[in-house]
Amino acid sequence: MDNEEKIVEGQTGIIEPVEIDQEMRSAYIDYSMSVIVSRALPDVRDGLKPVQRRVLFGMDGLGLAYSGPTRKCAKIVGEVLGKYHPHGDSSVYDALARLAQNWNQRYPTIFGQGNFGSMDGDPVAAMRYTEAKLQKITEDILGDIDKNTVDMVNNFDDTEVEPTVLPTKAPLLLLNGSSGIAVGMATNMAPHNLSECCDAICAYIDNPDIDTDGLMQYLPGPDFPTGGIIMGKSGIKEAYETGRGRVVVRSxxxxxxxxxxxxxxxxxxxxxxxxxxxxxxxxxxxxxxxxxxxxxxxxxxxxxxxxxxxxxxxxxxxxxxxxxxxxxxxxLQSSFAFNNVALVGGRPRTLSLKDLIANFVDFRHEVIIRRTRFDLEKAQKRAHILEGLLKAIDVIDEIIHIIRHSANVDEAKAELISRFAFTEVQATAIVEMRLRQLTGLEREKLQAEYEELEKFIARCNEILGSEVEQLKIIKAETLELKNKYGDARRTEIRPSEEEFNPEDFYANEDVVITISHLGYIKRTSLTEYRTQARGGVGMKGSATRDEDFIEHIYVANMHSTMLLFTQSGRCYWLKVYQIPEGSRASKGRAIQNIISIPDDKIKTYINVRTLNDSEYVESLNVVLVTKSGIIKKTALSAYSHPRAAGVNAVNLRDGDELVEALLTNGNEEILIAARDGRCCRFNETDARPMGRNSTGVRGINLEDDDIVVGAINYNPSAEDASEHTVLVVSENGFGKRTDFDEYRITRRGGKGVKTINITEKTGKLVAIKNVTENNDLMIIEKSGLTIRMSVSDIRLAGRATQGVKLINIKEGDSIAAVSTVNRATDSEESEGQGDPQAQSEDRPEQQA
The missing domain is CATH 3.30.1360.40 (Gyrase A; domain 2)
Incomplete structure (x- = not known):
């Protein structure tokens, strides 16, 4: 005997060794198909899962019609469990309760009395406390089930029969939708309005070639039982065409x-x-x-x-x-994901709207044919009997004689068959005929009934012989259903696509953004910073730790995008509204908790109105300046595709750091200032455009121990060019304004000219800004003190002067950051004058 088949002593049969992976694969497939077909997915024909179908059929068997009284749910559950659904009682009761909940079902098929839960998630009361009966619409779901319209199969123990599908006139899969999780697949179908579904079905019957757009003229979208507003139609159309899609639903x-x-x-x-x-x-x-x-x-x-x-x-x-x-x-705003999966011929399929309607119409077509055949056979049997009765009345005297002289019923029937050529059925009806049918009135009734049956039989044969007549009946019954149960739509569908825009959640206003030396960032309302006179001592601007201080401060619009450049030369993106809000005295939030910046420090920033306008980003440049005097120009379009991990903005040499980033229009002038008080002015065109990964070229020629402290851009052709001046501030609080004309234009890479007279009293240069008299100046010390003053209070002076005292600095303290603020941003009389960041057409937005 070979290894494949071994007979085990004391047992009968053959043991066949199998591979465990093959056996598990086969067993799992059997299990998954059982879940798919017998539990989780609805049938495309009646839109019901097996347990739901059994609940309705069981209640119909108990005679729980809408016109009658309710019965305890425990009785219903026991009936269904004992006859059709041999599983846990909770599965039956949960299905029963869901079919009665009007916030889950657009058209409930069960009328529940008692506590059936709520949309707050309250549980259903125990089945011993609740009662139920069938809804009115369920009469049209179960109607004609006794006319051989659907296949009946034996139940689990072969003691009862149950339907494989209900002969529903209502397209329940569209009306109430369905949801369920099977093995390896799931379904999530939306409910719809009955009137609209009926109209769409009629439209399909009239034109089987109708497309999705045509159907959506009648069935525009889901109609949820809880109402709400569907935002846009694109998701609906995608779901109706492919069976999958997503719609946004608002309260x-x-x-x-x-x-x-x-x-x-x-x-x-x-x-x-x-x-x-x-x-x-x-x-x-x-x-x-x-x-x-x-x-x-x-x-x-x-x-x-x-x-x-x-x-x-x-x-x-x-x-x-x-x-x-x-x-x-x-x-308050949620989404509904369509996944139109249902059983078609016992197999799961993803269905479009047309597929759903076509399958339902095909099913109704089959029901009409089977019902008509049943009625025809029944009518023909009755007509056959009536023919015998009418014939018997004509020879009633002889029939009575035969019956009276017969020994038993069988003998009488046999004599009638042989004598008058009656059939077995007719002979049986004759011997059972009552004497009252011998009256003339009863004979007329029999004759009238026979004639009606003849007409009915002719009609049935006409229906069975014409598909057009069958479709007419489907359409008529569909319209009758609409007239009986149709109601108004509850869910509104907004015709225009209102896509979710995060900027809609934030007012279009300017805020002050501060970043500390240790990388804590926040945004604060601009009105929290009041203007002070020149020479004031300032007010507390942030609750920083002893070793921390405010290093950067600038103004930006809530809808703007910030390009954040690190000292190592990488660029990150951050929407202003994504920056956490805090009071003037709050510490802020670590920037590493907002964007991922590993082992690096934010050094400079650019405020960009938008990155989605191709014309806008192609017309502007990002100019980067490093500590060692290197400059690099790159088109803004190179930064128009944000990445979470950031991108490389410039390749730096050893020991170099990024100092400044500017936004220019390609025809501006660049001024680079050094710590020892020199400034180099040259045309932007001297720096050719480069890619993001390039190193750049020399912008200013520095002494060995000197470094760049800042850079500004200036557009001499702008309408307001004459209003702009160069503002410089030293570390000990001295500053001054100087006309741009005092800075001669040199070539890129020169040593520049003096911009401030550096002395021990003034300290080194710390900032250079492009300002107008409509600006305010905000100065923050390393101790956290802030002062805001009007730029117009700072007098114009020559390049070689040391300037005037802007802020009184305590011993051991120094200036950490300088920023300009448009005075109109929080001025009541200038309300509505526009974005303070906005400048002339030739002068784009840039860092404050």
């Missing part, structure tokens, strides 16, 4: 304004499948954690009249901004 909200001007956001509808209670708790927690600002009060005032969530907005906050923030961070 329906209103903004109520009280007599005192206080604004309140009122939510009256929430997205489908959102737990309202959990959503409110999350909003309250985010308000408490200060992740969402501007909300003073939130309460759920939902009643039998409908959903009502009240969110009170704090005084001074824009309710639309608060609402957009809620849409972004909470389930």
């Amino acid at each position: 329906r909200t209103e903004i109520e304004v009280a007599d005192n001007g206080r604004e309140t956001i009122v939510v009256t509808e929430v997205p489908y499948m959102v737990n309202k209670k959990e959503m409110i708790e999350k909003i309250a927690q985010m308000v408490e954690d200060k992740k969402i600002e501007g909300i003073s009060y939130i309460n759920d005032e939902t009643s039998r009249e409908g959903v009502r969530i009240v969110i009170r907005v704090k005084q001074g906050f824009n309710s639309n901004v608060v609402l957009n923030t809620l849409f972004k961070y909470t389930q």
Whole structure:
């Protein structure tokens, strides 16, 4: 005997060795198909899973019609378990309860009495407390089931029969949708409006070649039981064409304004499948954690009249901004992902909208044919009997004689068959005929019934012989369904695509951005910094640690993009609204917690209006200046594709660091200032454009121990060019303004000219800025003290002067950062004059 087959002593049969991986693969496939076909996925024909179908069929068997009384759910569950669904009672009761929940089902098929849960996630009461019966619409789902319209199979123990599908007139898979997780696949189908589904089905019957756009004229999109607003149609169309797609669903909200001007956001509808209670708790927690600002009060005032969530907005906050923030961070805005997977012929398939409608129409077609055949056979049997009865009445005297003289019924039937050529069925009906049918009136009734049956039989034969007639019946029954149960759409579909834009959550305003020496960043309202007279002592600007101090301060718009350049020459991107907000005295947040900057330090910044406008980014350049005097010019378009890990902006030589980044239009002039008080001015065109990974060329010729402290750009052809002056500040608080004309233009790489008279009293040069008299100057000391003064208070002076005292600095302290601020940004009389960063057309936005 070979190794493949071995007979084990004391046992019968053959043991066959198999590979365990093959056996596991085969067993798992069997298991997965069982889950797919018998548990998790709905049938495309009636839109029901097996347990749902069995619940409805079991309730129909108990006679729980809509017109009758309800019965305990425990009785229903026991009936279904005992006859059709030999699994846990929780699976049956959960399915029953879901079919009765009007926030889950667009058209519930079960009428529930008692506690069936809520959209707050409250659990359903125990089955011994609740009662149920079938809804009115379920009559059209189970109707004609006794007319051989669907296949019936034996139950699990062969004691009962159950349907493989229900002969529904309603397209339940479209009406109520479905969701389920099988093995290796899942389904998530949206509910729809019955009237619209009926219209789409009729449109398909009239034109089987109709496309998705044509169907969407009748069925524009999902209609969720909880209402809400679908934002845009592109996701709907994608789902209807491919079976997969995603739509954004927003809550329906209103903004109520009280007599005192206080604004309140009122939510009256929430997205489908959102737990309202959990959503409110999350909003309250985010308000408490200060992740969402501007909300003073939130309460759920939902009643039998409908959903009502009240969110009170704090005084001074824009309710639309608060609402957009809620849409972004909470389930007031949710998404629904279509995954139209259903069983077609016992196999799972991903279906388009047309596929769903076509399969349903094909199923209804089959039901109509089977129902008509059943009715025809029944009518023909009755007509056959009526023919015998009418014939028997004509010879009734002889028939009575035969019956009276027969020994038994069988003998009488046999005599009638042989004597008058009656069939077995007719003979049986004759011997069972009542005497009252011998009256003339009864004979007329039999004759009228026979004639009606003849017409009905002719009609049935006409239907079975014409596909056009069959489709007419499907269409008529569909329209009848619409008239009986059709209702208005609950979910609004916004025709225009309103894509989610994070900038909508933040007001279009300017803020002060500060970054400390140790890399802590924050944004602060510009109004927190008040203007002081020249020579003031300043006010506390930030709560920094002893070894930390504010190193950079500048003004930017909330909708701008910041290009952050590190001292090692890499570039990172950060939206201004992504910077955490803090008060003037707060410490801020470590920049490494916002963007990933390994072992590096942010050194300089550029404020860019947008990176999405190709014409804008192609027309501008990024000019980088290093500590050793190297300059490099690169097109802004090279930085228009943000990457989380950053990009290389310049290759630096050993010991060199990036000092400044400027945004230019290609025809400007560059001024590079050195610590020892010299400044080199040259045309931007002297520096040819280079790629991001290049090193650059010499911009200023420095002495051995000298370094670059800053650089500015100047557009002499701008309309307001005459208003601009060069501002320089020394480390001991001295500063002055000088006309640009006093700086002669030299070639790139020269030693430059004196820009400030450096003495022991003034200290070394620390900053150079391009300013106008409409600017304010913000100076921050290493101790954290801040002063804001008007640039117009600083007098014009020659290049070689030491300037005037701008700020009184205590012993041991020095200036850490200097920034310019447009005075109009927080001036009441200049409200509405535009972006303070905006300059002339020839002068683009740049770092403040």
